[in-house]
Structures are given as structure tokens and as C-alpha cells.
Amino acid sequence: MTVTTTPAVAAEDEASPPPNPRRRTPAEALATSARYLVLTIAAVLFLVPFYLIVRNALSVDTEITAADWKLFPTTLHWENFGELFTDPSVNILQALGNSAIVAVLQTLGMLLLCSMAGYGLARIPYRWATPIFYAVLVTLMIPPAVTFIPTFIIVSQLRWVDTYQGIIVPVLFSGFTTFLFRQYFLNFPRGLEEAARIDGLGWFGSFWRIVVPNSGAFFSAIAVITFITNWNQFLWPLIVGQDSSKWTVQVALSTFLTAQTINLHELFLAAAVSIAPLVLVFVLLQRYLVQGVAETGIKG
Amino acid sequence: MATTEVAAPPSPARNKGRVRGVAPAFWVFVGPFLIGLIVFVYVPIIWSVILSFSRAQNTVTPGDWVGLSNYIDLLKPGPFLDSLVTFTVFAAFIVPLTFALALGLALLLNRIRFMRTFFRSVFFLPTACSYVVASLVWKLSIFNGVRFGLANTVLGWFGVDNVAWLASSDPPWYWLVLVTVRLWLQLGFYMILFIAGLQRIPKELYEAADVDGAGRGWQTFRYITFPQLRATSVAVLLLLLINAYQAFDEFFNLLGNSSFARPPLVYLYYTAQGNQDYGHGTAGAVILALLIMIVTLAQGRIFGFGRAE
Numbered sequence: 249m250t251v252t253t254t255p256a257v258a259a260e261d262e263a264s265p266p267p268n269p270r271r272r273t274p275a276e277a278l279a280t281s282a283r284y285l286v287l288t289i290a291a292v293l294f295l296v297p298f299y300l301i302v303r304n305a306l307s308v309d310t311e312i313t314a315a316d317w318k319l320f321p322t323t324l325h326w327e328n329f330g331e332l333f334t335d336p337s338v339n340i341l342q343a344l345g346n347s348a349i350v351a352v353l354q355t356l357g358m359l360l361l362c363s364m365a366g367y368g369l370a371r372i373p374y375r376w377a378t379p380i381f382y383a384v385l386v387t388l389m390i391p392p393a394v395t396f397i398p399t400f401i402i403v404s405q406l407r408w409v410d411t412y413q414g415i416i417v418p419v420l421f422s423g424f425t426t427f428l429f430r431q432y433f434l435n436f437p438r439g440l441e442e443a444a445r446i447d448g449l450g451w452f453g454s455f456w457r458i459v460v461p462n463s464g465a466f467f468s469a470i471a472v473i474t475f476i477t478n479w480n481q482f483l484w485p486l487i488v489g490q491d492s493s494k495w496t497v498q499v500a501l502s503t504f505l506t507a508q509t510i511n512l513h514e515l516f517l518a519a520a521v522s523i524a525p526l527v528l529v530f531v532l533l534q535r536y537l538v539q540g541v542a543e544t545g546i547k548g
Numbered sequence: 549m550a551t552t553e554v555a556a557p558p559s560p561a562r563n564k565g566r567v568r569g570v571a572p573a574f575w576v577f578v579g580p581f582l583i584g585l586i587v588f589v590y591v592p593i594i595w596s597v598i599l600s601f602s603r604a605q606n607t608v609t610p611g612d613w614v615g616l617s618n619y620i621d622l623l624k625p626g627p628f629l630d631s632l633v634t635f636t637v638f639a640a641f642i643v644p645l646t647f648a649l650a651l652g653l654a655l656l657l658n659r660i661r662f663m664r665t666f667f668r669s670v671f672f673l674p675t676a677c678s679y680v681v682a683s684l685v686w687k688l689s690i691f692n693g694v695r696f697g698l699a700n701t702v703l704g705w706f707g708v709d710n711v712a713w714l715a716s717s718d719p720p721w722y723w724l725v726l727v728t729v730r731l732w733l734q735l736g737f738y739m740i741l742f743i744a745g746l747q748r749i750p751k752e753l754y755e756a757a758d759v760d761g762a763g764r765g766w767q768t769f770r771y772i773t774f775p776q777l778r779a780t781s782v783a784v785l786l787l788l789l790i791n792a793y794q795a796f797d798e799f800f801n802l803l804g805n806s807s808f809a810r811p812p813l814v815y816l817y818y819t820a821q822g823n824q825d826y827g828h829g830t831a832g833a834v835i836l837a838l839l840i841m842i843v844t845l846a847q848g849r850i851f852g853f854g855r856a857e
Contacts, residue, residue, distance in 0.1 A: 380578060397826065401595055401826065451577070487821060516688075537675070
């Protein structure tokens with residue numbers, strides 16, 4: 249059973265526009281065609297950059313920079329994969345591994361810390377709950393990126409520059425995520441938990457055995473959007489992970505882009521490989537992602 | 549607000565739990581997060597405010613007090629104020645464009661049935677792409693200043709000469725590159741927000757309008773859809789503005805430390821990481837934080853927070 253009190257955005261596919269009682273007129277048929285025409289043109293424009301990544305990733309450099317540029321190359325150079333993964337000056341596998349470590353640990357850590365804090369603030373009646381909630385609210389006024397220099401100062405004092413914990417830990421304490429969880433838990437049906445506590449589960453037990461298992465959709469929504477954000481983050485890993493052994497894939501790509509020390513097809517292939525996991529997450533979990541966006545966006 | 553239940557009488561059942569008592573339970577849940585919030589959010593901000601009154605070249609230890617001089621330096625005509633101008637110009641393009649196009653796509657998708665999920669997925673797909681990857685495609689492929697760039701190829705069909713998109717600031721074609729890359733990346737996100745907003749509009753309103761003989765097009769939009777989307781529209785505008793304010797990735801990757809378009813965070817990056825000038829860097833961060841706080845407070849968003857919905 250899934251208890252969800254949030255608007256079921258994901259169910260939108262089944263919702264259709266209000267039925268029009270009037271008969272279809274030629275004007276309406278024309279309007280519908282015009283809509284599909286606009287949407288199709290827009291869709292093609294939206295897909296062009298993805299196509300260019302794949303096209304250039306499987307070309308050789310002379311085809312990418314040819315004067316008579318062709319939209320469709322004649323041969324696809326699958327051997328580029330071997331070249332990219334064995335190029336000692338690029339080490340894309342290490343960058344992908346770093347991104348995976350950072351994004352996975354950040355997502356798990358943030359879910360754990362923020363869901364527990366959100367639950368405590370929403371549900372446990374204690375005199376410090378309100379002051380601490382206000383302390384969380386104040387932080388929502390300042391986006392974390394604006395204070396990257398202050399945070400870097402602390403990280404450097406902790407001697408965490410060029411470490412995984414330096415990249416991962418400071419990002420975990422998201423006031424915004426805690427706020428979202430608190431709002432969600434405020435609306436969680438009280439009866440369920442109270443039954444659990446009467447059965448002797450306590451706060452901790454009822455949170456882990458009743459609340460979390462019944463909040464799968466909400467946790468998934470936050471997890472998917474957090475993972476994508478963390479995989480794609482750039483500024484913070486750029487500042488903290490300065491040594492090439494700690495480059496995330498975004499930092500590595502950016503360095504290759506600015507330094508131009510890599511040939512073009514490898515650069516595009518690396519870009520393609522870097523978005524592959526996300527496209528997979530996107531395709532498999534789009535339902536949660538859409539809900540996560542609606543959830544985090546409106547209240548954000 | 550639910551937190552007013554502070555004085556709730558302790559229930560006997562609560563004491564049977566493994567974590568006994570309200571206070572220990574509360575600290576188990578909230579303590580770890582609170583410690584992190586203090587160490588990685590509050591302490592850095594306080595430290596930075598103190599450091600911003602110091603000369604701090606190659607150091608992050610306050611002590612060499614210079615009063616307000618870091619702030620005065622920044623607020624004199626110079627690169628920091630230029631960066632705020634850059635942000636303003638950028639926001640003037642990207643905020644209305646994203647708003648209008650995202651709303652337009654949402655309305656279009658709301659009026660079709662066939663292939664709706666497909667189109668929504670296509671417009672939403674760039675959300676999976678990073679600013680770094682998008683910048684790479686925009687810089688090296690679409691808006692490459694030489695003949696093989698896609699934009700120049702297309703322009704070439706119409707006999708237009710090559711445009712040096714990013715290499716030259718006159719005419720400022722780099723704005724087209726910067727605005728389109730962000731538009732592509734964020735349009736789908738805001739479209740989803742509008743779709744969610746559209747779905748919250750009660751169907752009865754449209755039925756009533758139909759009975760009253762309102763046209764299905766502009767009139768319905770003007771008098772029902774748009775007013776009903778007010779909360780979503782305000783949220784979208786504020787989000788767009790805050791996100792434009794934090795623009796870094798695409799400016800950094802497309803233009804680097806160019807003199808003509810450095811938004812605030814890029815300026816601060818080169819001041820603190822490049823020149824190791826933490827006095828001016830922290831003063832800049834404090835000014836930026838204050839500016840965004842003023843906007844948020846003026847918008848009144850914070851006061852709406854904390855209500856159970």
C-alpha cells in the first residue's frame with residue numbers, strides 16, 4: 249500500500265482535456281494540425297543536440313570538421329569506444345567512477361539525513377522543533393551556490409580539499425530537501441503511526457517500519473531528482489576536487505573542453521557516455537522524475 | 549502550523565518505544581542534520597562575514613582588518629558591478645523567454661491526446677543533460693565559429709557569412725548562444741511545472757465557461773487558465789530568476805574568464821580560486837547573499853512556508 253497525499257501528477261497521462269461537446273469543425277481540425285506541426289518542429293529542435301553528440305561521437309575528426317559538413321555520416325566508427333577507454337591521457341573511467349561514488353553517496357546521504365530531520369521536525373513534539381525549523385527556513389533564502397566561497401573555506405580548514413568527503417559531505421545538508429520532507433510528513437496519515445507506536449514501536453521503529461515503507465513514491469521522486477542534480481553538478485566538484493584523481497565526469501569534460509588536449513570525437517564520445525546513465529534513469533523512472541519536479545518546483 | 553502541538557500531553561504509549569522520551573528521539577532524528585547545517589552552512593556564512601572585513605590574500609584567517617574597504621572596492625564601477633549588469637541582461641532574456649515558451653508548450657500538450665507522453669518526454673529529456681555537456685555541444689558543434697558549425701552551415705545555405713559566435717563581443721552574438729543553451733536545458737522542467745499547475749485547475753470552471761459561451765481559445769485562457777495559474781506562475785518566475793542569478797556552468801564553459809560576459813559567480817570564482825583573494829571573494833558572496841535574500845523576502849515566499857498544505 250502506498251500512502252501519498254501529494255497531487256498525483258504522474259497520473260496525468262490518463263487525464264484527458266475536458267470533452268468538447270461540440271462537433272469537430274474544420275477550424276478545430278486545422279488548429280489541431282497546427283498544434284502537432286508546432287510540437288513536431290519543437291521536438292526536432294530539442295533532439296538535434298542529442299543527435300549531434302551521438303553523430304560526432306561515432307565520427308572521425310575529419311568528418312566533424314569537414315568543410316562540406318554532412319548531417320548523416322556514411323560510416324559509424326564504433327572503434328572510438330576502444331580508443332576512448334584506452335587513452336591514458338583521458339581516464340574517463342575514473343571520472344565516471346568518481347561521479348558514481350559522489351552522486352550515489354550524496355543521494356543516499358541526503359535522503360537519510362533530510363528525511364529523518366524532516367520527520368523529527370514534523371512529528372516529534374519537542375520545544376526545539378520550532379526554532380530549529382526556522383533556522384532551516386532561513387537557509388532557504390540563500391541558494392547554496394552563492395555561498396560556495398564560504399563553504400570552501402570550511403572545507404579547506406578541515407583539510408578536505410581533493411577528497412571525496414569534501415565533495416560529498418557539504419552538499420548533504422539541504423535545508424530545502426528537509427523542508428520538503430517536513431511538509432510531506434505533516435500530511436502523512438497520523439493513524440498509521442499511532443497504531444504502530446501503541447504496538448510499542450517507538451519513534452524510530454514507526455519511522456523505519458511504517459512511514460518509510462509507505463512513502464516509496466515520495467522518496468523515489470526526491471531520489472531521482474537529487475541523483476540527476478548531483479550527477480550533473482559542476483561548480484562544487486570543480487572547486488573541491490582539483491586533483492585529476494578526484495575529477496567527476498563533468499569536471500573532466502570541462503577540462504578537456506577548455507584545454508582542448510583531446511581529439512573531438514573522443515570528447516563527444518565521453519560526453520555521450522556521461523549522459524548515458526542519466527538517460528537510462530530518465531527513461532526508466534520518468535514517472536518519479538516528473539513527480540519530483542512538480543513536487544520540488546512548486547514549493548521551491 | 550503543526551509544530552504548535554509542543555505542549556501535547558505525553559502519551560503513555562510513547563514510553564514503550566526503543567528510543568525513550570521525546571527529547572532523545574528528537575535529537576536522534578534532527579541532531580545529525582542540525583550539526584551539518586551548523587558546520588557547513590551557518591559557520592561558513594559567519595566566518596565569511598568576518599573575513600570580508602579583512603585583507604585576506606592567500607589566506608582564510610581573519611585578522612588584517614580593513615573595515616569596509618573590500619565592500620567599497622566591489623561597489624565601485626568595476627568587474628563586480630559589471631557582473632551584476634551581465635546577470636540583469638541575462639535574466640531579461642532568459643526569464644521571459646523560458647516563461648512564455650514553457651507555458652506555451654504546456655498549453656499545447658494539454659490540448660492534444662495522441663502522442664502527448666512522447667512530446668512531453670522529448671521536451672523534458674534535456675533535464676538529464678548537464679550544463680557542461682550542453683556547453684560542449686553548443687561551443688564545438690552548433691555555434692562553432694567556423695564553417696562546419698551547424699548554425700553557420702544553416703546560415704550558409706542562405707548565403708550568410710560565418711558568424712564568430714563566441715569569439716567576438718561585437719555584435720554580441722554570444723548572448724544567443726548563452727540564452728539558447730539554458731533554454732534548451734531548462735524549458736522542459738518549467739513546462740512540467742505548468743502542466744502540473746494546469747491539472748490543478750478544476751474542470752468545472754471550463755464547463756461553466758463553455759455554458760456561458762466563452763470561446764475555447766483566448767477568452768478561456770485570459771479569464772480562467774492564466775488567473776488560475778497564478779501561484780505556479782509566481783513560483784516559476786522566482787525560480788527562473790534565482791537560477792539565472794546562480795548561472796555559472798555555461799558561462800564558465802563557453803566563455804571562461806572573458807571580459808565581456810562574466811556573471812557574479814564566475815567573477816567570484818576567479819577572484820577566490822584564481823587570485824586567492826578571499827577578502828573580496830567573501831565580501832562579494834555576502835553582497836550576493838543579501839541581494840537574493842531581499843528578493844526572496846520581498847516576494848513573500850518565506851512567509852507562506854511552514855503551512856501544512
